[in-house]
Amino acid sequence: xxxxxxxxxCSHFSHLQLNVSDMETSKRFYLRALAPLGFCEADxxxxxxxxxxxxxxxxxxxxxxELKHRNSTYxxxxxxxxxxxxxxxxxxxxxxxxxxxxxxxxxxLGEGKVELGYRRGYYCILFxxxxxxxxxxxxxxxFYFSYEKP
Numbered sequence: 001x002x003x004x005x006x007x008x009x010c011s012h013f014s015h016l017q018l019n020v021s022d023m024e025t026s027k028r029f030y031l032r033a034l035a036p037l038g039f040c041e042a043d044x045x046x047x048x049x050x051x052x053x054x055x056x057x058x059x060x061x062x063x064x065x066e067l068k069h070r071n072s073t074y075x076x077x078x079x080x081x082x083x084x085x086x087x088x089x090x091x092x093x094x095x096x097x098x099x100x101x102x103x104x105x106x107x108x109l110g111e112g113k114v115e116l117g118y119r120r121g122y123y124c125i126l127f128x129x130x131x132x133x134x135x136x137x138x139x140x141x142x143f144y145f146s147y148e149k150p
Contacts, residue, residue: 015059083134097137
């Protein structure tokens with residue numbers, strides 16, 4: 001078996017930037033929807049960006065879509081961002097987030113929670129932001145990040 005060499009240092013995503021059609025609507029949405037995960041506004045510059053963070057390892061930057069691009073519509077199956085996933089510590093947190101999202105009257109996509117066997121212990125819910133960008137809240141086995149096949 002040909003194993004990949006593990007990198008010498010650890011790496012992770014620094015931040016995710018989302019261009020949004022309405023900054024205030026998106027900011028309210030993300031702050032309400034992700035509050036149980038510790039997200040709050042870190043800083044902002046009016047009309048330029050709002051930076052949201054969980055305070056430890058994740059930042060979401062919201063930026064207004066430039067006027068010349070506002071007529072372009074987003075679709076998660078088109079070229080570009082398909083969705084983003086926020087990992088949580090357990091299936092219990094996924095269940096708590098499902099209740100929270102539903103309490104905000106945000107529709108859960110599909111039939112609700114999904115448990116997938118393709119990478120052991122993958123358990124998630126899916127929903128969309130005001131611009132229809134799909135967000136996934138997921139709990140999965142650490143094996144998800146490995147080079148090995150299950």
